[in-house]
Amino acid sequence: MASGHTPRKLSPGRRGKPVSSPSQQVVRLGFGFAVSQALRVVIELGIPDLLASGGHSVEDLAAAAKVDAEPLYRVMRLLAPEGVFTEIRPRHFGLTEVGAALRSDRPGPRDFIRMINSEAYLAFEQLLHSVRTGKPAFDKVFGSPRFDWLSAHPEQAALFQRAMVALSQGGNEAVADAYDFGRYTRVVDVGGGHGQLLSAILARNPHLSGVLFDLPSGVAAARQGAGGDLPRTDFVAGDFFEGVSVGDIYVIKRVIHDWDDERAELILRRCREAMPTHGRVLVAETLVPPGDEPDQIKTLDVVMLAVTGGLERTEAQYARLFAGAGLKLERVIGTRAPISILEASPA
Ligand SMILES: C[S@@+](CC[C@H](N)C(=O)[O-])C[C@H]1O[C@@H](n2cnc3c(N)ncnc32)[C@H](O)[C@@H]1O
Structure with a gap:
Protein backbone atom coordinates (compact mmCIF):
# COMPACT_ATOMS: atom_id res chain seq x y z
CA MET A 1 0.00 0.00 0.00
CA ALA A 2 1.17 3.51 -0.78
CA SER A 3 2.54 5.39 2.22
CA GLY A 4 0.56 8.49 1.36
CA HIS A 5 3.79 10.43 0.92
CA THR A 6 3.81 11.90 -2.60
CA PRO A 7 7.27 12.91 -3.78
CA ARG A 8 7.34 16.64 -4.49
CA LYS A 9 7.73 17.49 -8.16
CA LEU A 10 10.91 19.43 -8.82
CA SER A 11 10.39 22.80 -10.44
CA PRO A 12 12.61 23.75 -13.39
CA GLY A 13 15.77 25.57 -12.38
CA ARG A 14 18.62 27.29 -14.25
CA ARG A 15 18.84 26.27 -17.92
CA GLY A 16 15.55 24.35 -17.53
CA LYS A 17 17.19 21.77 -15.27
CA PRO A 18 15.25 20.58 -12.24
CA VAL A 19 16.16 22.21 -8.92
CA SER A 20 18.24 19.61 -7.12
CA SER A 21 16.78 17.53 -4.34
CA PRO A 22 18.20 17.69 -0.80
CA SER A 23 20.24 14.55 -1.36
CA GLN A 24 21.64 15.93 -4.63
CA GLN A 25 22.56 19.13 -2.83
CA VAL A 26 24.39 17.17 -0.14
CA VAL A 27 26.26 15.20 -2.79
CA ARG A 28 27.26 18.44 -4.48
CA LEU A 29 28.62 19.76 -1.16
CA GLY A 30 30.55 16.54 -0.74
CA PHE A 31 32.21 17.00 -4.12
CA GLY A 32 33.69 20.34 -3.05
CA PHE A 33 37.15 18.77 -2.82
CA ALA A 34 37.12 17.91 -6.54
CA VAL A 35 36.61 21.53 -7.59
CA SER A 36 39.28 22.70 -5.17
CA GLN A 37 41.91 20.26 -6.46
CA ALA A 38 40.92 20.89 -10.09
CA LEU A 39 41.61 24.60 -9.53
CA ARG A 40 45.05 23.70 -8.24
CA VAL A 41 45.74 21.57 -11.33
CA VAL A 42 44.91 24.30 -13.84
CA ILE A 43 47.04 26.76 -11.84
CA GLU A 44 50.02 24.37 -11.77
CA LEU A 45 49.67 23.89 -15.55
CA GLY A 46 49.49 27.63 -16.17
CA ILE A 47 46.15 27.32 -18.02
CA PRO A 48 44.83 30.75 -16.93
CA ASP A 49 48.02 32.35 -18.33
CA LEU A 50 47.69 30.43 -21.61
CA LEU A 51 44.13 31.76 -21.96
CA ALA A 52 45.06 35.35 -21.07
CA SER A 53 45.20 36.49 -24.70
CA GLY A 54 42.06 34.65 -25.84
CA GLY A 55 40.34 31.29 -26.17
CA HIS A 56 42.12 28.09 -27.22
CA SER A 57 41.27 24.51 -28.03
CA VAL A 58 41.97 22.01 -25.30
CA GLU A 59 44.43 20.30 -27.69
CA ASP A 60 46.50 23.52 -27.98
CA LEU A 61 46.38 24.01 -24.21
CA ALA A 62 47.42 20.43 -23.54
CA ALA A 63 50.33 20.69 -25.99
CA ALA A 64 51.53 23.93 -24.38
CA ALA A 65 51.19 22.49 -20.88
CA LYS A 66 52.72 19.14 -21.94
CA VAL A 67 49.81 17.04 -20.65
CA ASP A 68 47.25 14.68 -22.12
CA ALA A 69 44.37 16.54 -23.83
CA GLU A 70 41.53 14.26 -22.75
CA PRO A 71 41.98 14.42 -18.95
CA LEU A 72 42.70 18.16 -19.20
CA TYR A 73 39.42 18.57 -21.08
CA ARG A 74 37.57 16.74 -18.30
CA VAL A 75 39.08 18.93 -15.60
CA MET A 76 38.26 22.11 -17.54
CA ARG A 77 34.74 20.88 -18.23
CA LEU A 78 34.32 20.50 -14.46
CA LEU A 79 35.49 24.06 -13.82
CA ALA A 80 33.54 25.78 -16.61
CA PRO A 81 30.12 25.58 -14.91
CA GLU A 82 31.78 26.77 -11.70
CA GLY A 83 32.46 30.04 -13.53
CA VAL A 84 36.21 29.68 -14.06
CA PHE A 85 36.17 29.05 -17.84
CA THR A 86 33.60 29.28 -20.62
CA GLU A 87 33.37 26.56 -23.23
CA ILE A 88 33.10 28.90 -26.22
CA ARG A 89 32.47 26.02 -28.60
CA PRO A 90 33.03 22.29 -28.09
CA ARG A 91 36.52 21.71 -26.59
CA HIS A 92 37.48 25.42 -26.90
CA PHE A 93 37.80 27.35 -23.67
CA GLY A 94 38.02 31.00 -22.70
CA LEU A 95 38.84 32.66 -19.40
CA THR A 96 36.12 34.33 -17.32
CA GLU A 97 36.69 37.26 -14.95
CA VAL A 98 36.80 34.74 -12.08
CA GLY A 99 39.34 32.57 -13.89
CA ALA A 100 41.45 35.64 -14.68
CA ALA A 101 42.06 36.03 -10.90
CA LEU A 102 44.23 32.90 -11.24
CA ARG A 103 46.66 34.46 -13.73
CA SER A 104 50.24 34.78 -12.53
CA ASP A 105 50.65 38.41 -13.54
CA ARG A 106 48.13 39.92 -11.16
CA PRO A 107 47.53 39.68 -7.45
CA GLY A 108 44.95 37.04 -6.71
CA PRO A 109 44.09 33.92 -4.80
CA ARG A 110 46.39 31.72 -6.93
CA ASP A 111 48.93 31.01 -4.23
CA PHE A 112 46.17 30.60 -1.69
CA ILE A 113 44.58 27.82 -3.80
CA ARG A 114 47.97 26.09 -4.11
CA MET A 115 48.70 26.45 -0.40
CA ILE A 116 45.29 25.33 0.90
CA ASN A 117 45.30 22.27 -1.36
CA SER A 118 48.67 21.05 -0.07
CA GLU A 119 49.20 20.35 3.64
CA ALA A 120 45.89 21.85 4.77
CA TYR A 121 44.05 19.55 2.37
CA LEU A 122 45.83 16.48 3.72
CA ALA A 123 45.22 17.55 7.33
CA PHE A 124 41.50 17.91 6.64
CA GLU A 125 41.19 14.19 6.04
CA GLN A 126 41.61 13.94 9.83
CA LEU A 127 39.15 16.72 10.75
CA LEU A 128 37.23 14.26 12.88
CA HIS A 129 40.33 13.91 15.07
CA SER A 130 40.17 17.68 15.72
CA VAL A 131 36.50 17.52 16.60
CA ARG A 132 37.05 14.57 18.95
CA THR A 133 40.10 15.98 20.70
CA GLY A 134 40.08 19.74 20.04
CA LYS A 135 43.64 19.31 18.75
CA PRO A 136 44.90 20.21 15.26
CA ALA A 137 44.64 17.37 12.74
CA PHE A 138 47.75 18.85 11.10
CA ASP A 139 49.95 17.76 14.03
CA LYS A 140 48.64 14.19 13.81
CA VAL A 141 49.18 13.98 10.03
CA PHE A 142 52.52 15.81 9.79
CA GLY A 143 54.01 15.01 13.19
CA SER A 144 54.61 18.63 14.22
CA PRO A 145 52.65 21.88 14.62
CA ARG A 146 51.96 23.92 11.49
CA PHE A 147 54.46 26.75 12.03
CA ASP A 148 57.24 24.39 13.21
CA TRP A 149 56.64 22.32 10.07
CA LEU A 150 56.77 25.43 7.88
CA SER A 151 60.05 26.47 9.51
CA ALA A 152 61.53 23.14 8.37
CA HIS A 153 60.08 23.47 4.83
CA PRO A 154 61.22 26.80 3.37
CA GLU A 155 59.51 26.36 -0.01
CA GLN A 156 56.13 25.73 1.58
CA ALA A 157 56.77 28.56 4.05
CA ALA A 158 57.40 30.93 1.13
CA LEU A 159 54.19 29.75 -0.56
CA PHE A 160 52.31 30.27 2.72
CA GLN A 161 53.58 33.84 3.00
CA ARG A 162 52.62 34.60 -0.62
CA ALA A 163 49.16 33.13 0.05
CA MET A 164 48.79 35.48 3.01
CA VAL A 165 49.56 38.41 0.71
CA ALA A 166 46.90 37.18 -1.74
CA LEU A 167 44.34 36.69 1.02
CA PRO A 290 26.24 36.14 15.16
CA GLY A 291 23.62 33.97 13.47
CA ASP A 292 23.76 31.58 10.54
CA GLU A 293 24.37 33.99 7.66
CA PRO A 294 26.93 32.63 5.17
CA ASP A 295 30.35 34.10 5.92
CA GLN A 296 33.76 32.89 4.76
CA ILE A 297 35.15 33.44 8.24
CA LYS A 298 33.19 30.37 9.38
CA THR A 299 35.10 28.26 6.84
CA LEU A 300 38.41 29.77 7.91
CA ASP A 301 37.49 29.00 11.51
CA VAL A 302 37.29 25.27 10.80
CA VAL A 303 40.53 25.47 8.77
CA MET A 304 42.11 26.96 11.91
CA LEU A 305 40.68 24.12 14.00
CA ALA A 306 42.28 21.46 11.80
CA VAL A 307 45.49 23.16 10.75
CA THR A 308 46.84 25.43 13.48
C1 LIG B 1 48.68 34.05 9.31
S1 LIG B 1 50.28 34.76 9.15
C2 LIG B 1 49.89 36.50 9.17
C3 LIG B 1 50.96 37.33 8.55
C4 LIG B 1 50.65 38.83 8.43
N1 LIG B 1 50.46 39.45 9.73
C5 LIG B 1 49.46 39.06 7.53
O1 LIG B 1 48.47 39.62 7.98
O2 LIG B 1 49.53 38.70 6.35
C6 LIG B 1 50.96 34.46 10.76
C7 LIG B 1 52.40 34.93 10.92
O3 LIG B 1 52.86 34.59 12.25
C8 LIG B 1 54.21 34.19 12.15
N2 LIG B 1 54.57 33.36 13.31
C9 LIG B 1 54.11 32.12 13.60
N3 LIG B 1 54.65 31.68 14.77
C10 LIG B 1 55.46 32.68 15.22
C11 LIG B 1 56.28 32.82 16.38
N4 LIG B 1 56.35 31.86 17.29
N5 LIG B 1 56.96 33.98 16.54
C12 LIG B 1 56.88 34.97 15.59
N6 LIG B 1 56.11 34.90 14.47
C13 LIG B 1 55.41 33.76 14.29
C14 LIG B 1 54.26 33.43 10.83
O4 LIG B 1 55.57 33.29 10.33
C15 LIG B 1 53.36 34.29 9.95
O5 LIG B 1 54.08 35.29 9.27
Whole structure:
Protein backbone atom coordinates (compact mmCIF):
# COMPACT_ATOMS: atom_id res chain seq x y z
CA MET A 1 0.00 0.00 0.00
CA ALA A 2 1.17 3.51 -0.78
CA SER A 3 2.54 5.39 2.22
CA GLY A 4 0.56 8.49 1.36
CA HIS A 5 3.79 10.43 0.92
CA THR A 6 3.81 11.90 -2.60
CA PRO A 7 7.27 12.91 -3.78
CA ARG A 8 7.34 16.64 -4.49
CA LYS A 9 7.73 17.49 -8.16
CA LEU A 10 10.91 19.43 -8.82
CA SER A 11 10.39 22.80 -10.44
CA PRO A 12 12.61 23.75 -13.39
CA GLY A 13 15.77 25.57 -12.38
CA ARG A 14 18.62 27.29 -14.25
CA ARG A 15 18.84 26.27 -17.92
CA GLY A 16 15.55 24.35 -17.53
CA LYS A 17 17.19 21.77 -15.27
CA PRO A 18 15.25 20.58 -12.24
CA VAL A 19 16.16 22.21 -8.92
CA SER A 20 18.24 19.61 -7.12
CA SER A 21 16.78 17.53 -4.34
CA PRO A 22 18.20 17.69 -0.80
CA SER A 23 20.24 14.55 -1.36
CA GLN A 24 21.64 15.93 -4.63
CA GLN A 25 22.56 19.13 -2.83
CA VAL A 26 24.39 17.17 -0.14
CA VAL A 27 26.26 15.20 -2.79
CA ARG A 28 27.26 18.44 -4.48
CA LEU A 29 28.62 19.76 -1.16
CA GLY A 30 30.55 16.54 -0.74
CA PHE A 31 32.21 17.00 -4.12
CA GLY A 32 33.69 20.34 -3.05
CA PHE A 33 37.15 18.77 -2.82
CA ALA A 34 37.12 17.91 -6.54
CA VAL A 35 36.61 21.53 -7.59
CA SER A 36 39.28 22.70 -5.17
CA GLN A 37 41.91 20.26 -6.46
CA ALA A 38 40.92 20.89 -10.09
CA LEU A 39 41.61 24.60 -9.53
CA ARG A 40 45.05 23.70 -8.24
CA VAL A 41 45.74 21.57 -11.33
CA VAL A 42 44.91 24.30 -13.84
CA ILE A 43 47.04 26.76 -11.84
CA GLU A 44 50.02 24.37 -11.77
CA LEU A 45 49.67 23.89 -15.55
CA GLY A 46 49.49 27.63 -16.17
CA ILE A 47 46.15 27.32 -18.02
CA PRO A 48 44.83 30.75 -16.93
CA ASP A 49 48.02 32.35 -18.33
CA LEU A 50 47.69 30.43 -21.61
CA LEU A 51 44.13 31.76 -21.96
CA ALA A 52 45.06 35.35 -21.07
CA SER A 53 45.20 36.49 -24.70
CA GLY A 54 42.06 34.65 -25.84
CA GLY A 55 40.34 31.29 -26.17
CA HIS A 56 42.12 28.09 -27.22
CA SER A 57 41.27 24.51 -28.03
CA VAL A 58 41.97 22.01 -25.30
CA GLU A 59 44.43 20.30 -27.69
CA ASP A 60 46.50 23.52 -27.98
CA LEU A 61 46.38 24.01 -24.21
CA ALA A 62 47.42 20.43 -23.54
CA ALA A 63 50.33 20.69 -25.99
CA ALA A 64 51.53 23.93 -24.38
CA ALA A 65 51.19 22.49 -20.88
CA LYS A 66 52.72 19.14 -21.94
CA VAL A 67 49.81 17.04 -20.65
CA ASP A 68 47.25 14.68 -22.12
CA ALA A 69 44.37 16.54 -23.83
CA GLU A 70 41.53 14.26 -22.75
CA PRO A 71 41.98 14.42 -18.95
CA LEU A 72 42.70 18.16 -19.20
CA TYR A 73 39.42 18.57 -21.08
CA ARG A 74 37.57 16.74 -18.30
CA VAL A 75 39.08 18.93 -15.60
CA MET A 76 38.26 22.11 -17.54
CA ARG A 77 34.74 20.88 -18.23
CA LEU A 78 34.32 20.50 -14.46
CA LEU A 79 35.49 24.06 -13.82
CA ALA A 80 33.54 25.78 -16.61
CA PRO A 81 30.12 25.58 -14.91
CA GLU A 82 31.78 26.77 -11.70
CA GLY A 83 32.46 30.04 -13.53
CA VAL A 84 36.21 29.68 -14.06
CA PHE A 85 36.17 29.05 -17.84
CA THR A 86 33.60 29.28 -20.62
CA GLU A 87 33.37 26.56 -23.23
CA ILE A 88 33.10 28.90 -26.22
CA ARG A 89 32.47 26.02 -28.60
CA PRO A 90 33.03 22.29 -28.09
CA ARG A 91 36.52 21.71 -26.59
CA HIS A 92 37.48 25.42 -26.90
CA PHE A 93 37.80 27.35 -23.67
CA GLY A 94 38.02 31.00 -22.70
CA LEU A 95 38.84 32.66 -19.40
CA THR A 96 36.12 34.33 -17.32
CA GLU A 97 36.69 37.26 -14.95
CA VAL A 98 36.80 34.74 -12.08
CA GLY A 99 39.34 32.57 -13.89
CA ALA A 100 41.45 35.64 -14.68
CA ALA A 101 42.06 36.03 -10.90
CA LEU A 102 44.23 32.90 -11.24
CA ARG A 103 46.66 34.46 -13.73
CA SER A 104 50.24 34.78 -12.53
CA ASP A 105 50.65 38.41 -13.54
CA ARG A 106 48.13 39.92 -11.16
CA PRO A 107 47.53 39.68 -7.45
CA GLY A 108 44.95 37.04 -6.71
CA PRO A 109 44.09 33.92 -4.80
CA ARG A 110 46.39 31.72 -6.93
CA ASP A 111 48.93 31.01 -4.23
CA PHE A 112 46.17 30.60 -1.69
CA ILE A 113 44.58 27.82 -3.80
CA ARG A 114 47.97 26.09 -4.11
CA MET A 115 48.70 26.45 -0.40
CA ILE A 116 45.29 25.33 0.90
CA ASN A 117 45.30 22.27 -1.36
CA SER A 118 48.67 21.05 -0.07
CA GLU A 119 49.20 20.35 3.64
CA ALA A 120 45.89 21.85 4.77
CA TYR A 121 44.05 19.55 2.37
CA LEU A 122 45.83 16.48 3.72
CA ALA A 123 45.22 17.55 7.33
CA PHE A 124 41.50 17.91 6.64
CA GLU A 125 41.19 14.19 6.04
CA GLN A 126 41.61 13.94 9.83
CA LEU A 127 39.15 16.72 10.75
CA LEU A 128 37.23 14.26 12.88
CA HIS A 129 40.33 13.91 15.07
CA SER A 130 40.17 17.68 15.72
CA VAL A 131 36.50 17.52 16.60
CA ARG A 132 37.05 14.57 18.95
CA THR A 133 40.10 15.98 20.70
CA GLY A 134 40.08 19.74 20.04
CA LYS A 135 43.64 19.31 18.75
CA PRO A 136 44.90 20.21 15.26
CA ALA A 137 44.64 17.37 12.74
CA PHE A 138 47.75 18.85 11.10
CA ASP A 139 49.95 17.76 14.03
CA LYS A 140 48.64 14.19 13.81
CA VAL A 141 49.18 13.98 10.03
CA PHE A 142 52.52 15.81 9.79
CA GLY A 143 54.01 15.01 13.19
CA SER A 144 54.61 18.63 14.22
CA PRO A 145 52.65 21.88 14.62
CA ARG A 146 51.96 23.92 11.49
CA PHE A 147 54.46 26.75 12.03
CA ASP A 148 57.24 24.39 13.21
CA TRP A 149 56.64 22.32 10.07
CA LEU A 150 56.77 25.43 7.88
CA SER A 151 60.05 26.47 9.51
CA ALA A 152 61.53 23.14 8.37
CA HIS A 153 60.08 23.47 4.83
CA PRO A 154 61.22 26.80 3.37
CA GLU A 155 59.51 26.36 -0.01
CA GLN A 156 56.13 25.73 1.58
CA ALA A 157 56.77 28.56 4.05
CA ALA A 158 57.40 30.93 1.13
CA LEU A 159 54.19 29.75 -0.56
CA PHE A 160 52.31 30.27 2.72
CA GLN A 161 53.58 33.84 3.00
CA ARG A 162 52.62 34.60 -0.62
CA ALA A 163 49.16 33.13 0.05
CA MET A 164 48.79 35.48 3.01
CA VAL A 165 49.56 38.41 0.71
CA ALA A 166 46.90 37.18 -1.74
CA LEU A 167 44.34 36.69 1.02
CA SER A 168 44.75 40.24 2.29
CA GLN A 169 42.97 41.74 -0.76
CA GLY A 170 43.25 45.38 0.24
CA GLY A 171 43.00 44.61 3.97
CA ASN A 172 46.43 46.04 4.76
CA GLU A 173 45.68 49.42 3.18
CA ALA A 174 42.22 49.43 4.78
CA VAL A 175 43.71 48.85 8.26
CA ALA A 176 46.45 51.47 7.70
CA ASP A 177 43.83 54.04 6.59
CA ALA A 178 41.33 53.33 9.37
CA TYR A 179 43.58 54.11 12.35
CA ASP A 180 45.19 57.41 13.42
CA PHE A 181 48.84 56.61 14.23
CA GLY A 182 49.61 60.31 14.80
CA ARG A 183 50.59 60.20 18.49
CA TYR A 184 52.91 57.18 18.33
CA THR A 185 56.60 56.88 17.44
CA ARG A 186 57.42 53.22 16.87
CA VAL A 187 55.13 50.56 15.41
CA VAL A 188 55.86 46.87 15.98
CA ASP A 189 54.21 44.48 13.50
CA VAL A 190 54.03 41.22 15.46
CA GLY A 191 53.99 38.19 13.13
CA GLY A 192 54.17 40.72 10.30
CA GLY A 193 55.02 38.15 7.60
CA HIS A 194 56.01 39.81 4.34
CA GLY A 195 55.50 43.23 5.91
CA GLN A 196 52.64 44.46 3.70
CA LEU A 197 50.74 46.01 6.59
CA LEU A 198 53.85 47.64 8.04
CA SER A 199 54.74 48.99 4.61
CA ALA A 200 51.27 50.55 4.24
CA ILE A 201 51.44 52.08 7.74
CA LEU A 202 54.96 53.53 7.27
CA ALA A 203 54.05 54.99 3.87
CA ARG A 204 51.17 56.91 5.44
CA ASN A 205 53.04 57.93 8.62
CA PRO A 206 56.52 59.32 7.85
CA HIS A 207 56.99 60.19 11.57
CA LEU A 208 56.93 56.48 12.55
CA SER A 209 59.77 53.99 12.68
CA GLY A 210 58.92 50.29 12.45
CA VAL A 211 59.82 46.82 13.62
CA LEU A 212 58.98 43.77 11.53
CA PHE A 213 58.86 40.91 14.04
CA ASP A 214 58.44 37.35 12.76
CA LEU A 215 60.09 33.95 12.53
CA PRO A 216 63.30 33.89 10.44
CA SER A 217 61.37 32.76 7.29
CA GLY A 218 58.94 35.71 7.51
CA VAL A 219 61.65 38.27 8.20
CA ALA A 220 63.89 37.08 5.36
CA ALA A 221 61.24 37.68 2.66
CA ALA A 222 60.18 41.01 4.17
CA ARG A 223 63.78 42.19 4.21
CA GLN A 224 63.97 41.48 0.47
CA GLY A 225 60.93 43.68 -0.11
CA ALA A 226 58.36 40.90 -0.72
CA GLY A 227 55.60 42.96 0.90
CA GLY A 228 56.64 46.43 -0.27
CA ASP A 229 59.07 49.13 0.83
CA LEU A 230 60.01 49.10 4.51
CA PRO A 231 61.95 52.28 5.26
CA ARG A 232 62.97 53.14 8.88
CA THR A 233 62.46 49.45 9.80
CA ASP A 234 64.32 47.03 12.07
CA PHE A 235 63.89 43.39 11.08
CA VAL A 236 63.73 41.18 14.15
CA ALA A 237 63.63 37.38 13.90
CA GLY A 238 62.17 36.02 17.10
CA ASP A 239 59.52 33.97 18.85
CA PHE A 240 56.54 35.98 20.03
CA PHE A 241 55.89 33.47 22.82
CA GLU A 242 59.25 34.43 24.32
CA GLY A 243 59.00 38.19 23.97
CA VAL A 244 58.54 40.99 21.41
CA SER A 245 60.39 44.21 20.52
CA VAL A 246 59.73 47.51 22.26
CA GLY A 247 57.41 50.04 20.64
CA ASP A 248 54.42 52.19 21.56
CA ILE A 249 51.93 50.82 19.03
CA TYR A 250 51.62 47.10 18.27
CA VAL A 251 49.82 45.75 15.22
CA ILE A 252 48.97 42.05 15.09
CA LYS A 253 47.09 41.15 11.94
CA ARG A 254 45.68 37.69 11.32
CA VAL A 255 47.98 36.15 13.92
CA ILE A 256 45.83 35.77 17.05
CA HIS A 257 43.36 33.59 15.09
CA ASP A 258 46.15 31.02 14.55
CA TRP A 259 46.25 30.14 18.24
CA ASP A 260 44.10 28.70 21.02
CA ASP A 261 43.16 30.98 23.91
CA GLU A 262 46.15 30.13 26.07
CA ARG A 263 48.73 30.80 23.32
CA ALA A 264 46.85 33.85 21.98
CA GLU A 265 46.76 35.36 25.46
CA LEU A 266 50.50 34.76 25.83
CA ILE A 267 51.28 36.72 22.61
CA LEU A 268 49.14 39.62 23.86
CA ARG A 269 50.80 39.46 27.30
CA ARG A 270 54.23 39.67 25.64
CA CYS A 271 53.09 42.89 23.92
CA ARG A 272 51.71 44.23 27.21
CA GLU A 273 55.06 43.52 28.94
CA ALA A 274 57.06 45.35 26.25
CA MET A 275 54.88 48.46 25.83
CA PRO A 276 54.73 51.72 27.81
CA THR A 277 51.53 52.58 29.72
CA HIS A 278 50.38 54.98 26.97
CA GLY A 279 50.94 52.25 24.33
CA ARG A 280 48.20 50.45 22.44
CA VAL A 281 47.75 47.02 20.86
CA LEU A 282 45.79 46.77 17.61
CA VAL A 283 44.54 43.31 16.76
CA ALA A 284 43.30 43.18 13.16
CA GLU A 285 41.00 40.22 12.56
CA THR A 286 37.69 39.36 10.98
CA LEU A 287 35.02 39.01 13.68
CA VAL A 288 32.63 36.07 13.57
CA PRO A 289 29.14 37.55 13.16
CA PRO A 290 26.24 36.14 15.16
CA GLY A 291 23.62 33.97 13.47
CA ASP A 292 23.76 31.58 10.54
CA GLU A 293 24.37 33.99 7.66
CA PRO A 294 26.93 32.63 5.17
CA ASP A 295 30.35 34.10 5.92
CA GLN A 296 33.76 32.89 4.76
CA ILE A 297 35.15 33.44 8.24
CA LYS A 298 33.19 30.37 9.38
CA THR A 299 35.10 28.26 6.84
CA LEU A 300 38.41 29.77 7.91
CA ASP A 301 37.49 29.00 11.51
CA VAL A 302 37.29 25.27 10.80
CA VAL A 303 40.53 25.47 8.77
CA MET A 304 42.11 26.96 11.91
CA LEU A 305 40.68 24.12 14.00
CA ALA A 306 42.28 21.46 11.80
CA VAL A 307 45.49 23.16 10.75
CA THR A 308 46.84 25.43 13.48
CA GLY A 309 44.57 24.71 16.44
CA GLY A 310 43.41 28.34 16.39
CA LEU A 311 39.97 29.83 16.03
CA GLU A 312 38.03 32.80 14.68
CA ARG A 313 36.41 34.80 17.47
CA THR A 314 33.54 37.11 18.29
CA GLU A 315 34.12 40.56 19.79
CA ALA A 316 33.26 39.18 23.26
CA GLN A 317 35.85 36.42 22.89
CA TYR A 318 38.56 38.97 21.97
CA ALA A 319 37.57 41.13 24.95
CA ARG A 320 38.12 38.12 27.24
CA LEU A 321 41.52 37.40 25.67
CA PHE A 322 42.66 40.99 26.24
CA ALA A 323 41.47 40.89 29.86
CA GLY A 324 43.46 37.70 30.47
CA ALA A 325 46.59 39.41 29.08
CA GLY A 326 46.36 42.53 31.26
CA LEU A 327 44.79 44.62 28.49
CA LYS A 328 41.41 46.29 28.03
CA LEU A 329 39.44 46.36 24.79
CA GLU A 330 38.82 50.08 24.18
CA ARG A 331 36.96 50.01 20.86
CA VAL A 332 36.37 48.14 17.66
CA ILE A 333 37.08 50.10 14.49
CA GLY A 334 35.55 48.90 11.23
CA THR A 335 37.48 49.22 7.98
CA ARG A 336 36.36 49.23 4.35
CA ALA A 337 37.63 45.63 4.08
CA PRO A 338 36.18 42.58 5.85
CA ILE A 339 38.59 43.08 8.76
CA SER A 340 38.21 45.02 12.02
CA ILE A 341 40.70 46.68 14.33
CA LEU A 342 40.35 45.84 18.03
CA GLU A 343 42.19 48.53 20.00
CA ALA A 344 43.38 47.63 23.50
CA SER A 345 45.18 49.61 26.21
CA PRO A 346 46.96 48.45 29.37
CA ALA A 347 44.28 47.52 31.92
C1 LIG B 1 48.68 34.05 9.31
S1 LIG B 1 50.28 34.76 9.15
C2 LIG B 1 49.89 36.50 9.17
C3 LIG B 1 50.96 37.33 8.55
C4 LIG B 1 50.65 38.83 8.43
N1 LIG B 1 50.46 39.45 9.73
C5 LIG B 1 49.46 39.06 7.53
O1 LIG B 1 48.47 39.62 7.98
O2 LIG B 1 49.53 38.70 6.35
C6 LIG B 1 50.96 34.46 10.76
C7 LIG B 1 52.40 34.93 10.92
O3 LIG B 1 52.86 34.59 12.25
C8 LIG B 1 54.21 34.19 12.15
N2 LIG B 1 54.57 33.36 13.31
C9 LIG B 1 54.11 32.12 13.60
N3 LIG B 1 54.65 31.68 14.77
C10 LIG B 1 55.46 32.68 15.22
C11 LIG B 1 56.28 32.82 16.38
N4 LIG B 1 56.35 31.86 17.29
N5 LIG B 1 56.96 33.98 16.54
C12 LIG B 1 56.88 34.97 15.59
N6 LIG B 1 56.11 34.90 14.47
C13 LIG B 1 55.41 33.76 14.29
C14 LIG B 1 54.26 33.43 10.83
O4 LIG B 1 55.57 33.29 10.33
C15 LIG B 1 53.36 34.29 9.95
O5 LIG B 1 54.08 35.29 9.27
